[in-house]
Amino acid sequence: MSRSPRSAALQMVPPAPAAAPAPTNARTTDAARPAPANEPYATAHDAVFTLVRLLLNRGIRPERIAQDTGISVSCLDDPDGRVPLSGFNALWALTAQVLEHPGIALDLHERYPDNRMHFVAHLGMRCATMREAIDQWGKYAYLVSESDSVRYETHGRTAYFIYQCMDPRFASRWFAEHYMALALFYARMFTGEPLAVHRATFMHSDPGTALAADYQRAFGVAPEFGAAQNALVFDAALLDLPFRTADPYLRHFLVTQADELMARLEPEARMASRVVQTLNLLLSKGQPLTLDEVAATLKLPVRRVRLLLESEGETFRELLNTVRREAAAHYLKQGLTVSQTAYLLGFSEPSALQHAFKRWYQQSAGQFQSEQGQVHAEDGKKVSAFGKLRREA
Known part of the structure; x- marks a missing residue:
């Protein structure tokens, strides 16, 4: 009998005792939020795996990672491993601190081990066009993170790629920056084209000039902050660019597997x-x-x-x-x-x-x-x- 993906979630360990609460007018990070008893999970296959490896390579011991994030690294190589979003947010913050790189979410995909892509990315890779790939990502976003929403809109000759964390308890700049940078990276890889964006907008506030170069490198434009949505704005004609990685035969089997996995995961949410x-x-x-x-x-x-x-x-x-x-x-x-x-x-x-x-x-x-x-x-x-x-x- 196959295991339930939820049952393969990374082992959570009790976090260290909480520090005294900050004054009500002090700013706190997403990672500092107490973890709700009922929260969505995300895959540990790509981003979590890479973040933990970066920490281990910097000499951070597994016990420290567990203490600061509540995540045990013992199941990292499990392809079905999933982590709660509170721990994921804490892991982003810890890695940014240890690496002294607050823009880590904008270039983490460049640090992925060779050929380490999530199942949904492999499915998108085999689609015929960017339009079809975004549709598939939106349909199966739940397999990546139970709170993700991904879609595109078109207004005349302009298209918008839109990412949103649908659970406001865990929305953070880490997820928005990572998934939008990753989307553009994959789109360029799968089409073989440079794919310029006209605008990049983020719902979070401006994190400061220290990240200006990271944003420029990731998107080729200076982003707008405090926006109504996380979006990449580009020419709508690009939606129908053919993917050089398209494979309808393999896509058929990947879709079948994705449907089966969704049927197993969703009832456990x-x-x-x-x-x-x-x-x-x-x-x-x-x-x-x-x-x-x-x-x-x-x-x-x-x-x-x-x-x-x-x-x-x-x-x-x-x-x-x-x-x-x-x-x-x-x-x-x-x-x-x-x-x-x-x-x-x-x-x-x-x-x-x-x-x-x-x-x-x-x-x-x-x-x-x-x-x-x-x-x-x-x-x-x-x-x-x-x-x-x-x-x-």
Whole structure:
């Protein structure tokens, strides 16, 4: 009998005792967040494997890696190995610190051992065009990370490759930088073309001038930060460039295997993670953030969703608050008004968001925007169904 991929997850070890909590006005890294009991997992095959190898080569002992990230390296060579995203984020931060290279996510793919690609990358490699490869990545993104969303959009002659972590508890610049740099690297490799991008946008704030050269090297352009989405913008005609690595025969068998793996993995996903990701999906489409909508999207009875959440020690209200809290901060950073943000997040009125925001962040929404230095006048900006800012004519 074959093992369940989830059962092959890398062994987690108890982390070191937590340090005293930072003051409420201090910034903390994603890696410093406490690991929720129910969280999504990601593959350990490529990025995690390479990060750990870099640390070991620098003389960092496995015990130190386990202490700082909660990840044991004993199962690294297991092709089915998976790690929780909290540990993955901590591993990124530790590697950046040890290597003194904060731009590690932008060039990690260059450090992969020869021919070490994830199964989904092998599938994309055998597709006929970039368009088909992105479609396949989006369909099977769950096999790479249970919180990943990958897609493309076209607007006239312009195309957008869009990456999003659908669980706001674990969204970080590490994942956005890595997957977008990796996507461009693979696209160039599989087509054999230089493939210039016009713009690169990131949802996270500007990490500083120390990374400017790394971004320029990865994308060929200076990125825009605090954007509505993580995206690479390029000519839509490139979507139909043929892949020189295309192999329809091999692709057929890879798709069959991917479907079988999805069928085994998805039923094991925590309901809390599925609900959080579905709420983010509904939010991106401008649909109501209700339990009924979530259950309908998951094609499950409302009562079944509620019972599964209760069995995991979660409630729908708590998860909805998590999504709203992260989304509210993101929208306000972009310069949306409190009224616009309240509308997008389904609050009955702006004052309800104000009360919730002060409870979440111990400061008013206005104070939060002032500290971010991104207060904008109400100049006709609105949010589309995809959550993108567009200036009305």
